Amino acid sequence: MNISEKNINSYTILSLQGILNASSAPQLKTYIAGLPDAQSIVVDLENVEFLDSSGLGALVGIARRKKTSNAVIKLARMNERVKKVFEITQAYTLFDIYDDVSAAAEA
Amino acid sequence: MIFHLDNSTSQPVGIVILKKRIDASNSSELQKAFAHWLQQTNRLVFDCTELDFIDSSGLGAIVSCLRKTLEHHGDLKLAGLGPKVAMVFELTKAKKLFSIFSDSSEAIQSFSVVDPK
Amino acid sequence: MKTLIVIKKQEYEWLLDLFPGVHPLLLPICNKPFIEFFVDFSIFTGSNAIRIVSDGPLRDVERYCENGSRWGVEISYGSMLPADELHSVIDKNRRFCQEERVVIISGFLFIHYDKKSDYASLFASLPSGELFSCGRGSISLTGTPVVETNTTTGASPFSLTALDSVGKYYRLSMDILKNGLTRYVLPGYSSESDCYIGRNVVIPKSAEIKKPVIIGNNVQILSNSVIDKNSVIGSNVIIDRESVISGSIVMDNTYIGEHLEVKDKIAAGNLLIDPESGTTIVMEDPHLLTSMAQSKVAGTLLRRVVHALAATLLIILQFLPWFLLRPILGIQGNWKRDKGQYHTGLPGKAFTMTKTTIGNNGPLCAIAKALSLDRFPLLFRVLSGKLLLIGSQPVLINPATRVIPNSMSGYRPGVFSYAEAEDWPEIGIDTEIVEHYYAVHGNPLKDIAMTQKALFNRTH
Known part of the structure; x- marks a missing residue:
């Protein structure tokens, strides 16, 4: 999985590309652990080809950690495959989900 | 099921207080007890204020109680039907068979107005 | 023109208790699913794309409407949080709301429309802002009018009814039946x-x-x-x-x-x-x-058989260590049993289960834990069909803990839980997420692998 980073406003935008599953979830966790705890982030999911429960677990874990340090994690540009996983698991109840990266980085 | 005789009118009226639910588990019990009550008086009231639920066997038991009372030239009246029990009586058209009153004292009064056959 | 439909779970929750198993947006009104009235109206306003946004599940709605090709419109779906106000919902759907004017329908509303009216030119000429509201919901419009008209709308060609009680639902259906059959497109x-x-x-x-x-x-x-x-x-x-x-x-x-x-x-x-x-x-x-709903027995039968076989194997493997350790741990006071009432998969039904916890003293406890002997007595419940080998974490019947909502049909209690296998935090909603995932993605073979993972994870 590729992670690319850019900054918009006060947000760090992480664009993921590839497969987010048990083997790549630790990579995302370490990457985010490298950022300051209080840094709010937007995760751009448009190019995530596959997401399983471990990948989702990583995102949920990050959301929990950000919440305790009063930072925010937002998700943006979910494709249909990713959306399906969020829908069946009802994980959408935990995240602010945007269809546009710049809108997510504004509020 | 609690039974007592009300002597406030010229002839005694048997009041039966039905509680919680009448269903397959206790409907035959009701029918058995009813035979005894009927020997004491042929004017009876089922007070349903505390009755929450009735199923078809319970309904069948009450209808057979009515039938027996009519055979003894008396009447069985119902009082204080809650909304849920009333719905079952409506659905099954059993409502049309009974004289129904809002509470038991009204039902007792009604016996002295028009004498049963 | 596009249409954004925003519906909060809170507005329709009363219907979930009344008609469990039917998504409120699919509730039939005169035999036509509620959502189709929205779709019809959106099309009448000239929309070519519709997005349905909710903080509740939309899976059933998506299964029914799909991508909207049946009606010749493009239907997409979005999610929001319960606390979101309308402007943040618009932010969350900025890409959808760009470029074209958007009709925003917010609330669990019934729109009394008339198929003979020309809503397309009406909406094209209306200014932006809130157009109609009924307390419990509203219709508003973004963007600037394409054609300026000097006409005032006069009597509005539609009205709104918020569906918030079964009485309203009933009266609405009767009203359509008696007076509105020519206004709507009805099936049959x-x-x-x-x-x-x-x-x-x-x-x-x-x-x-x-x-x-x-x-x-x-x-x-x-x-x-x-x-x-x-x-x-x-x-x-x-x-x-x-x-x-x-x-x-x-x-x-x-x-x-x-x-x-x-x-x-x-x-x-x-x-x-x-x-x-x-x-x-x-x-x-x-x-x-x-x-008269059909039951889905066939799929679960295979699952049960596989689970029972695997449970038998585990019973055989665990029997000897259990036989040796159980009396010792019992004497030491390290074998604690808690009887409780748990939810079954069926609404309103409960079963009694005794949960065992092993203490933390000494090497014998460590061995018993590593072998998951605390689950040994429960394995027999798999054979009797009460529990799955691996499934949802059994939920105690207790108003203080998480409640099983009607919509959560995926809940089936197991000896081991998917959350244990996945090393997920075993609390509240997080556990539910992974359980939902496997309710859809699980199969008997995967279940065996997950059980192995659970056994392995529990030792660590």
């Missing part, structure tokens, strides 16, 4: 006015049907029954002999027994509802009212 075959009949409807000569009436598909009306005026009969319905239905709504998959009189009521499966008082009774007699 209509050879004469005020009468819509679906496919495969069997009506014997002795039965009587009076207008106005709407009857769905696959309906059997038996001899001497009467469908009196103002009735809506859903699909897959049987009305048995000599029963009378009048002024009532009979929902899909309902059986009405013989010699009954259903007057001014809603019958849904084994529920009978008085819409005016809101009184609901659950019929326990299958010969009066029954739900």
